[in-house]
Amino acid sequence: MADGQSHLAHHFDSMEQQRESSSLGMWLFLAQEVMFFGGLFVAYAIYRFKYPEAFAVASGYLSVGWGAFNTVVLICSSLTMALAVRAAQLGDKKKIIQYIVATMLLACVFLGVKGVEYTEKYHHDLVPGPAFQYVPDFDAYTVPVTAETAHPNFAGHVQLFYSFYFVMTGMHALHMVIGLGLMIWLIVKALRGRFSREYYAPVEMTGLYWHFVDIVWIFLFPLLYLVWRH
Amino acid sequence: MSENAAKTENYLNVKHTVASWLFTVDHKRIGVMYLATILLFFFLGGVAAVLFRIELMTPTEMFMASETYNRLFTMHGITMIFFFLIPSIPAVLGNFLLPIMLGARDLAFPRLNLASWYVFTFGGLLGLGAIIFGGVDTGWTFYTPYSSTYANSNVILAALGIFVSGFASIMTGLNFIVTIHKMRAPGLTWFRLPLFVWAHYATSIIIVLGTPVIAITILLVAVERIFSVGIFDPALGGDPVLFQHLFWFYSHPAVYIMILPGMGVVSEIIACFSRKRIFGYHIVAMSSLAIAILGFFVWGHHMFVSSQSMYAGMIFSILSFLVAIPSAIKVFNWVATLYGGSIKLDTPMLYALGFIGLFTIGGLTGLFLATMAVNVHVHDTYFIVAHFHYVMVGGMVMAFFGGLHFWWPKITGKLFPEMLGRITAIIIFIGFNLTFFPQFIVGYLGMPRRYHVYPEEFQLLHVMSTGGAAVLALGYMLMGVYLLYSLILGPKASSNPWKAAGLEWTTPSPPPTENFLEPPVVKHEAYAYTEEDTYRDDAETKGDTHG
Amino acid sequence: MSDHAEPHIAPLKTYLNVFAALMVLTVLTVWVALFDLGPFNVVVAVTIATVKAYIVILYFMHVKYSAKIIWLTAAAGFVWFILMLALTLADFATRGWLPIPEPW
Known part of the structure; x- marks a missing residue:
């Protein structure tokens, strides 16, 4: 208990009050994050509703293999993160570090794969902007000729999908990078022996953040990669 | 520290260095820093308003080209809304008073609170940068595709400024919610909270759930400008109306971010200067939450004449009427509180009464605008301008200055000259009405907003409006002068100069760093102005503290 | 005080079970995308994602015990x-x- 007391900020009465406050604060932050990504998801939903076929065709150029692989990687990292928090609850300082390092490695794998995918899109001129080039290939990739695909602005609609692809996955990747930074901070704190059974809120809060990042990807994967696979 | 030192030491004189202010985590000092910052923006926005009001005295171009005019009204809108009104009451009075009203030593996350001031100031500087580099001419609404494709690239800077300052307001809101939930003094149950706290709780909910949407929306505009990817560009299949949806999803509730804390302030003032408990305390508290939640359902009423589906328009119209119910509940309950009260017309009370009258006019004209057919007639006219300013200036700014006067002795430990305060309050009330009431008429007659020239028949009304603006500006300057005067030469305030109820009045003025000399225990409900109230509340003492 | 302040520590098995469920659902969502269900493709995909998110929130994020x-x-x-x-x-x-x- 004496160990825990030193972490009690002057304006709280008890460790319990302090822990409950940080937990509620973190959840409010996550609710805020839901709305932040929510704006993107709403915009995505509207355009997918307006241009279903363009989105289907555009999604076809994404690699389901990489997407599924990354999904597995991220779920694994969520598991290791959950175990890191559990280790913290049990006061096992060595395991906290081990699990956090594992989480960080998995996160780096994820970001590496993302890098590969981005490069590939770059080489295929599928990065939105003035350099974006898309000519519907009605033969090779079985794009059906419909009122929508024959629209003169069909390429523009395809670009819209890629705008969302890059903004959404980019924003997600940015959150992962921030998460990596938080985890480095955690390791430093853990090495200095700051955590105990009474005080491990930073591990717990970073864990919540990391699971949230995982949840965003759980939605991004089917919405971006699995639009049209039959 | 010794006993004697504890008696005279307060949050202002505990340390005097600049660093002790810049690195403080004391919510009271942060509140004061916010006050200085937002008053600067209030001044800038005010200067812009005075300039274009002068231009509008004549129907033809006087000294300002249309481009300059557009930039000035945009500057006025952006600074006033994002850098003055939204942080005004929450970040200044809320920051200062909320922990004290809860009997806490600080907000739940003091460092986050300090960070919020820095983030806000940085956002404000970005906004100022956009003005210095030549200004933005999109209007504060940043409608696409004008903002994303055609307007000058200062839009990026202004958009980033709003994006950044949004985080400051999220930090404040998050902090408030956690503090209200977890840091209440022993005995301070939910229904013993002052209505000021309830109002800030509701406001914080809107801030936390709404602000991120404007952040991502405005970021998309910036992304679209920088990379020209066409998210809102019709040429690429984008939909500008989608921008309006996302924008108003935040910006309509933002109006409640601005007005709800004002309602909280008015509740405190009305109770104190009628010497009565607020009539229907519970329902007034709940109506704050109702406004916060209903406020999210109504954003489409800004888009009746965009290409929004008329079926959606009908839903939004009906939902908009619903917001009138909790708003009216508040007004009726304030009036019922006044009834039979021992009313004293001191300066804060004059502002509060001004709020009730002007907010009622602003709110009722809001009903006209929520009616689809009427909206088509008055959309984008001065009628909207007048409606908005009746709610925002007549409502929010009145409440802000009322609150500032009410708690001025608490914040600074000094008394302001009361008679001058009353005269100024009346000058501001007259100036305000002279400025904005003619705008209802000129708008109804069909004058569109955002034009620097107009047909000659509107000149009389515009001259009245400009004259009113001059009176208003005079009032604000007078206030600035006597408040500054009181800061230096004003008599020392006692701990409770208004004889008000409430925890903040039980601690010295200005309060010590830890807010209370000894931790308070609450034994009765808020607004115990009569013995009956105090007595009844004692009988009902129960309930948890950290719920 | 420490009695009720003590947070709930879920057994290791719970975490592994949740992980297994998430993996199964990931495979399921890819597999089901191979069929043409018309407008229901997106409904199924979002439903599976929601279930996954729900169990992450409930167990990994401890909301069940909060x-x-x-x-x-x-x-x-x-x-x-x-x-x-x-x-x-x-x-x-x-x-x-x-x-x-x-x-x-």
Whole structure:
């Protein structure tokens, strides 16, 4: 208990009050994050509703293999993160570090794969902007000729999908990078022996953040990669 | 520290260095820093308003080209809304008073609170940068595709400024919610909270759930400008109306971010200067939450004449009427509180009464605008301008200055000259009405907003409006002068100069760093102005503290 | 005080079970995408994703063992998101109901 007391900020009465406050604060932050990504998801939903076929065709150029692989990687990292928090609850300082390092490695794998995918899109001129080039290939990739695909602005609609692809996955990747930074901070704190059974809120809060990042990807994967696979 | 030192030491004189202010985590000092910052923006926005009001005295171009005019009204809108009104009451009075009203030593996350001031100031500087580099001419609404494709690239800077300052307001809101939930003094149950706290709780909910949407929306505009990817560009299949949806999803509730804390302030003032408990305390508290939640359902009423589906328009119209119910509940309950009260017309009370009258006019004209057919007639006219300013200036700014006067002795430990305060309050009330009431008429007659020239028949009304603006500006300057005067030469305030109820009045003025000399225990409900109230509340003492 | 302040520590097995469920659902969502279900493809995909998110929130994020206010906060984010989506879609989905007059 004496160990825990030193972490009690002057304006709280008890460790319990302090822990409950940080937990509620973190959840409010996550609710805020839901709305932040929510704006993107709403915009995505509207355009997918307006241009279903363009989105289907555009999604076809994404690699389901990489997407599924990354999904597995991220779920694994969520598991290791959950175990890191559990280790913290049990006061096992060595395991906290081990699990956090594992989480960080998995996160780096994820970001590496993302890098590969981005490069590939770059080489295929599928990065939105003035350099974006898309000519519907009605033969090779079985794009059906419909009122929508024959629209003169069909390429523009395809670009819209890629705008969302890059903004959404980019924003997600940015959150992962921030998460990596938080985890480095955690390791430093853990090495200095700051955590105990009474005080491990930073591990717990970073864990919540990391699971949230995982949840965003759980939605991004089917919405971006699995639009049209039959 | 010794006993004697504890008696005279307060949050202002505990340390005097600049660093002790810049690195403080004391919510009271942060509140004061916010006050200085937002008053600067209030001044800038005010200067812009005075300039274009002068231009509008004549129907033809006087000294300002249309481009300059557009930039000035945009500057006025952006600074006033994002850098003055939204942080005004929450970040200044809320920051200062909320922990004290809860009997806490600080907000739940003091460092986050300090960070919020820095983030806000940085956002404000970005906004100022956009003005210095030549200004933005999109209007504060940043409608696409004008903002994303055609307007000058200062839009990026202004958009980033709003994006950044949004985080400051999220930090404040998050902090408030956690503090209200977890840091209440022993005995301070939910229904013993002052209505000021309830109002800030509701406001914080809107801030936390709404602000991120404007952040991502405005970021998309910036992304679209920088990379020209066409998210809102019709040429690429984008939909500008989608921008309006996302924008108003935040910006309509933002109006409640601005007005709800004002309602909280008015509740405190009305109770104190009628010497009565607020009539229907519970329902007034709940109506704050109702406004916060209903406020999210109504954003489409800004888009009746965009290409929004008329079926959606009908839903939004009906939902908009619903917001009138909790708003009216508040007004009726304030009036019922006044009834039979021992009313004293001191300066804060004059502002509060001004709020009730002007907010009622602003709110009722809001009903006209929520009616689809009427909206088509008055959309984008001065009628909207007048409606908005009746709610925002007549409502929010009145409440802000009322609150500032009410708690001025608490914040600074000094008394302001009361008679001058009353005269100024009346000058501001007259100036305000002279400025904005003619705008209802000129708008109804069909004058569109955002034009620097107009047909000659509107000149009389515009001259009245400009004259009113001059009176208003005079009032604000007078206030600035006597408040500054009181800061230096004003008599020392006692701990409770208004004889008000409430925890903040039980601690010295200005309060010590830890807010209370000894931790308070609450034994009765808020607004115990009569013995009956105090007595009844004692009988009902129960309930948890950290719920 | 330490009695009720002590947080719930879930057994290792719970975490592994949750992990297994997430893996199964990931495979399921890829597999089901191979079939043409018309408009239901997106419905199924989002439903599976929601179930996955739900169990992550419940177990990995400990909401199952948390106070009611945490549960409420988590729910508020999603409810508000759905509100935003629903009312925005209410516009876009009904725009075509009235024929737009031809430009003259």
